[in-house]
Amino acid sequence: MKEKEQLAEYLRRYEKLSFSEIDYFFNLTQKRKFSKSEFLLEAGKTCKHQYFILSGLTRVFHIDHKGNEKITQFAVENWWLTNWDSYKGETPSKSYIQALENTTVLQIGKAELENAFLKVPILERIFRKITENWLIAIQKHSEFYLNMDSKSRYDQFISTLPNFSQRVPQYMIASYLEVTPQHLSTIRSKGIS
Template sequence: MYTALYNHINTFVDLSNDEREILASMLKSFLFKKKAFLLEQGQICRSNYFVVKGCLRLYFIDIKGVEQTTQFAIENWWITDLTSFLFQKPSDFFVQAAEDTRVIAIEQHRYDEMFERLPKIEKYFRLILQKNHQASQRRIMFLYSFTAEERYRHFNSLFPEFVQRIPQYMLASYLGFTPEFLSKIRAKK
């Protein structure tokens, strides 16, 4: 049931069968239909989600009322509003299924217990957060130093299958331009 997560964890740390059983007792599995909300602005984020199959996105509504996607999560990626999750404060973000999506969730009230009982998992999440932080820094750099077309070409070269999976307006939002501009870039091929 949690094989995908165990395989992902094992790329960073080795869990024994006993440790897997302890972890399994703290996990929940959910299936969300496309467009379903896992979190809405103003709610307190109660879970961190590991995507087994599908795609989730994290976004906010800007001062013009436009959705601004800040993160996607596809298979073997984690997603949450980390600030709301860790500090149990109302979220400024939405987490929504961009496709029908199966996730494994770790609820906030289990987090400290999980780290106390499974020190290897604390190391795993530290390594994941380091990778996530590095990716966020690079994304910010690309937003400021690449042209819009360069951002699209770079992202498409890294994740060509992903570009085909998600709606154009979500991709455009993530890359920092309008869906109409994305259509013009794609038409240039």
């Protein structure tokens, strides 16, 4: 089964897992397909799953007090995704998770994941490492915004995620980089900051 092999390859980047441990974990997940523009999570609803993206592309965003969308994250194949605050606190989400392409995920609920940690303790270590990497990415993202001008942020974004510029509309990249679409167009065409 292709999905199980993809998940196994990803998890084994962190720790060695036996075939039976992979089977057990895979069987706790549910495959879901989301059409382009469909929401995995809407603001006001509680996030009940973590998602492993098999194929596709998603964005996480919220609506600010002026009614503007603010994109805080993109996620692609072989990335885990959730709304941590809502998921852990079992509270309504303030953000949306939306498919930007037809997207297929493996989703796992909180209770199933906690049971998996008890039955296969190495999974808890794997998810701790995944979470640590996620936190490092957030820290780098924050430093990235504090220390770089808009041109440098764009250059960093493109060098880190080169295929995004073909997959994500420019106005969404502008939102993520916290610049106007017009300014991003200028950056791209003239290379100014």
